[in-house]
Amino acid sequence: xxxxxxxxxxxxxxxxxxxxxxxxxxxxxxxxxxxxxxxxxxxxxxxxxxxxxxxxxxxxxxxxxxxxxxxxxxxxxxxxxxxxxxxxxxxxxxxxxxxxxxxxxxxxxxxxxxxxxxxxxxxxxxxxxxxxxxxxxxxxxxxxxxxxxxxxxxxxxxxxxxxxxxxxxxxxxxxxxxxxxxxxxxxxxxxxxxxxxxxxxxxxxxxxxxxxxxxxxxxxxxxxxxxxxxxxxxxxxxxxxxxxxxxxxxxxxxxxxxxxxxxxxxxxxxxxxxxxxxxxxxxxxxxxxxxxxxxxxxxxxxxxxxxxxxxxxxxxxxxxxxxxxxxxxxxxxxxxxxxxxxxxxxxxxxxxxxxxxxxxxxxxxxxxxxxxxxxxxxxxxxxxxxxxxxxxxxxxxxxxxxxxxxxxxx
Ligand SMILES: NC(=O)c1ccc[n+]([C@@H]2O[C@H](COP(=O)([O-])OP(=O)(O)OC[C@H]3O[C@@H](n4cnc5c(N)ncnc54)[C@H](O)[C@@H]3O)[C@@H](O)[C@H]2O)c1
Numbered sequence: 524x525x526x527x528x529x530x531x532x533x534x535x536x537x538x539x540x541x542x543x544x545x546x547x548x549x550x551x552x553x554x555x556x557x558x559x560x561x562x563x564x565x566x567x568x569x570x571x572x573x574x575x576x577x578x579x580x581x582x583x584x585x586x587x588x589x590x591x592x593x594x595x596x597x598x599x600x601x602x603x604x605x606x607x608x609x610x611x612x613x614x615x616x617x618x619x620x621x622x623x624x625x626x627x628x629x630x631x632x633x634x635x636x637x638x639x640x641x642x643x644x645x646x647x648x649x650x651x652x653x654x655x656x657x658x659x660x661x662x663x664x665x666x667x668x669x670x671x672x673x674x675x676x677x678x679x680x681x682x683x684x685x686x687x688x689x690x691x692x693x694x695x696x697x698x699x700x701x702x703x704x705x706x707x708x709x710x711x712x713x714x715x716x717x718x719x720x721x722x723x724x725x726x727x728x729x730x731x732x733x734x735x736x737x738x739x740x741x742x743x744x745x746x747x748x749x750x751x752x753x754x755x756x757x758x759x760x761x762x763x764x765x766x767x768x769x770x771x772x773x774x775x776x777x778x779x780x781x782x783x784x785x786x787x788x789x790x791x792x793x794x795x796x797x798x799x800x801x802x803x804x805x806x807x808x809x810x811x812x813x814x815x816x817x818x819x820x821x822x823x824x825x826x827x828x829x830x831x832x833x834x835x836x837x838x839x840x841x842x843x844x845x846x847x848x849x850x851x852x853x854x855x856x857x858x859x860x861x862x863x864x865x866x867x868x869x870x871x872x873x874x875x876x877x878x879x880x881x882x883x884x885x886x887x888x889x890x891x892x893x894x895x896x897x898x899x900x901x902x903x904x905x906x907x908x909x910x911x912x913x914x915x916x917x918x919x920x921x922x923x924x925x926x927x928x929x930x931x932x933x
Contacts, residue, residue, distance in 0.1 A: 524894040526553050527591040530614070532580060532605060534559040534568050536773065537619055537646070538596035540876040542572055544886045547875050551890045555590060558583050563777045580605065584612050591893050592617055592644075598692070599699060603628040606643070607635045615642040617889060621708050622908065624700035626915045629908060636904050644889060645907035647712045648881030649834075650900035651888055653868045654849045655713055658838065659899075661866070662717060666856060667840025673717060673821040674837040677710050678829030682762045684807060686771040688827070689734050690759070690794045694803035702805040703727065703921070704914040707825050710834070711811075711917075712910035714823060716902075717838065720815040721909065726927045727917035729809025729825070739799035746795045748786075757798040763789055767831075811917045814927075849879050908932070 529545050529552040531538045538559070545552035557568040558577045568576045577583040593609045594617040595602060602623045606616055622629040622645060636643045649655050662670055679688070687693050693705040703711075715722055744750045747759040755761075762768035763785050772780055776788035789795050807827040814820055831850070838845040843861075847854040852868035876882025884900075891898035909932065916928035 524551075524890065524896065526550055527890060527893045528553050528555045528589065530554075530556045530558065530583070530588075530590045530593040531574075532558040532593055532595045532609070533597035534564045535596060535598075538594065540882050541594040541596065541617070541886065542568075542574075544875045544883070546572060548886075552886070556583060556588060580608065584608065587612075590614060592889065595619060599624040599705070603631055606632050610635050610639045610641040610643070613639070613641075615644075617644050617646060618904075619646045621700060621704050621914075622904070622911055624704065626911070629911050629915075633904055633908050643904040643907075644892070644901060645712075645904065646885065647709055647907060647910070648878040648885050649709045649713045649849075650716055650881075650902075651884035652849065652879045652881040653870050653873075653884065654847065654852060654854070654879055655717070656884070656899055657854060657866060657868055658836065658845060658847065659717060661845060661854075661856065662719070662838065662840075666843060667838060667845055668842030670718060670838055670840045671819055672839040673714055674823075674839075675710055675714055675821070676824045676826070676835050677707055678831070678833050678835070679706065679825065679827045680767075680829055680832035681756065681827060682765070682768050683771075683832050684734075684827035685757050685759075685762060685798050686768065686774070686794070688805050688807075689798045689801055689803045690796055691771075691774060694801065694805060696804055699805075701914070701918040702825065703729075703809055703811065703917045704911065705805070707809075707811075707823065708910045708914045710823050710825075711913040712907065714813065714821045715909055715913065716900075718815050718819060718821060720817060720819065721932075722813045722815055722821075722913050722930050724814040724927045724929050725811055725913055725916045725920055726925050727809060727811040727921040728925045729806040729921050731804060731806050733807055733827070734798050734801070734803060736800055739797065743797050743799060745797055745800055746791060747797060748790045748795050750797065759789055759795045760786060763794070806921075809917075809921065811913075811920075813913065852879070 545554035554574045556575045558580045593614040693699045763772045772785045778784040809825045811823045833850040835848045843858040854866040856864040870880035873880035873883035888898040892901045920928045
């Protein structure tokens with residue numbers, strides 16, 4: 524297969540994964556350009572990658588450089604402008620999820636993809652994980668019989684909720700998007716993918732129950748660095764110095780992540796704020812119930828209240844049920860009146876990116892797709908948009924106390 528020319532637009536956390544994939548597998552992708560406007564990241568782009576670097580995407584467009592795919596990995600609110608400008612110039616896209624943070628912009632991008640006849644692959648990484656690919660293969664094999672119900676949970680992790688959805692960029696609906704979109708559009712996509720049918724209606728309930736002033740411990744101060752509540756598990760200093768939380772400190776410091784640097788840069792920042800006294804308004808728990816075209820059903824629970832970050836899944840068919848936990852690579856099939864089959868899921872090959880192997884296998888699938896080969900998991904915007912319609916529909920339902928919202932693509 525031929526090497527494909529890749530452009531990375533936004534060399535942040537996500538863009539780096541694509542750039543590093545190309546660096547690791549130069550036979551698959553040639554990283555020809557990076558578009559990045561943050562001076563430190565521009566320096567990183569120049570030091571670490573052998574690609575032409577642009578600080579303004581309009582300069583990149585002016586050069587009309589031929590490329591097979593542009594990975595748009597800027598922030599959600601910029602996707603509309605960046606994605607449409609690239610498509611208008613004739614580039615196909617790997618577009619980070621969410622497509623955009625409101626329905627109007629999602630539809631504008633979708634309509635532009637039709638108008639300019641561009642291929643847009645949404646970065647729904649879960650589809651490509653060995654875990655979900657295996658589940659999909661099992662469903663397609665008929666081992667479970669006909670799938671009737673799916674139950675999935677997304678356990679966000681208390682420290683991840685604190686970082687991303689209370690202190691960080693996705694804490695406030697008006698500034699970013701509802702939790703069900705920002706965090707769970709992956710899950711809506713995977714449920715729809717596994718069910719193999721269009722979702723026709725959603726109902727949803729949820730709330731910001733815990734992370735508000737009502738639950739602030741007595742005497743808690745606005746910034747954790749001044750707070751006398753030393754044993755609070757949400758204390759910013761505890762989270763950002765812990766093994767699990769330290770990688771998140773990249774959101775407030777570009778310095779080496781030593782204890783001294785992390786503590787100094789954290790003090791007085793947005794990320795030092797008390798989780799009970801912030802301007803967050805996204806939910807900390809939400810349940811979404813879905814009905815599919817032929818009357819099948821699914822249920823998804825998002826909760827902040829878990830020790831670790833993990834997703835679990837149950838697929839109930841007419842012959843067997845499948846039970847699994849993504850991060851444990853655990854899958855078993857429980858046959859009715861029969862044995863329990865344990866399935867081995869191997870992610871040892873995935874040496875670039877994260878998401879339980881999803882980033883690595885997604886890049887491999889895109890490489891195949893761009894070469895005209897059948898690539899499991901790859902779908903385009905016409906299908907990916909459904910997960911976003913489900914998410915916006917769920918939010919609308921939640922705000923109306925669970926009233927069902929019909930999902931219509933047209
Ligand atoms: N697929 C997933 O599972 C997943 C996971 C996390 C984040 N995301 C999404 O990926 C996207 C990027 O997230 P991130 O965490 O990498 O963000 P980030 O802020 O780390 O990276 C964005 C980068 O874009 C650059 N940028 C912004 N505007 C620019 C412009 N006009 N010109 C050039 N460069 C510009 C920024 O300087 C930054 O380096 C977001 O949409 C986010 O929601 C997806």
